[in-house]
Amino acid sequence: LAKTTQPISMDSYEGQEVNITCSHNNIATNDYITWYQQFPSQGPRFIIQGYKTKVTNEVASLFIPADRKSSTLSLPRVSLSDTAVYYCLVGDSFSGSARQLTFGSGTQLTVLP
Amino acid sequence: EAGVTQFPSHSVIEKGQTVTLRCDPISGHDNLYWYRRVMGKEIKFLLHFVKESKQDESGMPNNRFLAERTGGTYSTLKVQPAELEDSGVYFCASSTPGTSGYNEQFFGPGTRLTVL
Numbered sequence: 170l171a172k173t174t175q176p177i178s179m180d181s182y183e184g185q186e187v188n189i190t191c192s193h194n195n196i197a198t199n200d201y202i203t204w205y206q207q208f209p210s211q212g213p214r215f216i217i218q219g220y221k222t223k224v225t226n227e228v229a230s231l232f233i234p235a236d237r238k239s240s241t242l243s244l245p246r247v248s249l250s251d252t253a254v255y256y257c258l259v260g261d262s263f264s265g266s267a268r269q270l271t272f273g274s275g276t277q278l279t280v281l282p
Numbered sequence: 283e284a285g286v287t288q289f290p291s292h293s294v295i296e297k298g299q300t301v302t303l304r305c306d307p308i309s310g311h312d313n314l315y316w317y318r319r320v321m322g323k324e325i326k327f328l329l330h331f332v333k334e335s336k337q338d339e340s341g342m343p344n345n346r347f348l349a350e351r352t353g354g355t356y357s358t359l360k361v362q363p364a365e366l367e368d369s370g371v372y373f374c375a376s377s378t379p380g381t382s383g384y385n386e387q388f389f390g391p392g393t394r395l396t397v398l
Contacts, residue, residue: 190310212286212373212389213325213353256325269315269327269338 173257180276187244189276192255194238202233202240205256208274213256217242244278252280284308286390288374294396300362303393307356307376313337314357314388315377316349320370328372331357364397371395 174192181187193202201220205213217224219231219240230243243249254275260268287306295301307314316328328347329339333354342349346365351357361368371394375387 212375214389215386218386269330269341270317271327272317272325274324280290 173259173273175255175257175273175276177274178279180279180281181247182281184246187247187251187278187280189242189244189255189257189278190239191242192239192268193257193259196237196259197261199209200259201261202231202237203258203260203270204229204231204242205258205270205272207254208252213272216255233244243275246282247278249280249282251278286374286376286388288372288390288393291391292394292396294398295364296398297366298363300360301364301370301395303359303361303374304394305357305359305374305376305390307374308378308388311376311378311388312354313377313387314351316357316359317341317373317375317376318370319373320367325373326337328359361395364395366390369395369397 181249201218203218204216206216207213217226217229217231221233221237224231232241256269256272256275260271262276286308289304293301297384312333314331317325319325327341329342329349330337331351332395334351346361349357371392373389373392375389377387
């Protein structure tokens, strides 16, 4: 499984755009990049997933360069309620095998007023 | 639709005692997973059920841990006897292949286990 590296923590202010970058130099051809969000006292929650280029949904955007050795989660106009831990995961989860998720340390995002 | 539920939310037991954690997955989800985070470390996979069968139990730390999923619905995770290092938060997740093929896992709120 590809190892991921992301910043331990980030601070931002309300209304700003936040970009969290994740490195995954050993990503395999079949691997997808997935981001989960976790609030205190809750389980992780899926945010977004992609394979290459750019993916956007109602919550976030995911930018993946051509070499796929890194990815950037972009949260537009954050609010206080976006304060959470964000996990970058890499693996072959886009399949019927339904395999385990491998979590790293995550990035603690703190949004300040 | 109800999400993944776990019971109890918090359990405090003494070393050597037995504790059983329960997980009710989202209805219709064949895949059920157990994870745990101990002492501020990373969330680690324990095992994976497909219906009532254990698909992958490579993450189970030792034979003091026993997971069951009779009938392919809810699952239990029993720790017997509990040790101090078992303290942590135990998460359950469930999934079913979506229309796009991505296996999104839905997590419960976790059970916080404290072994004294």
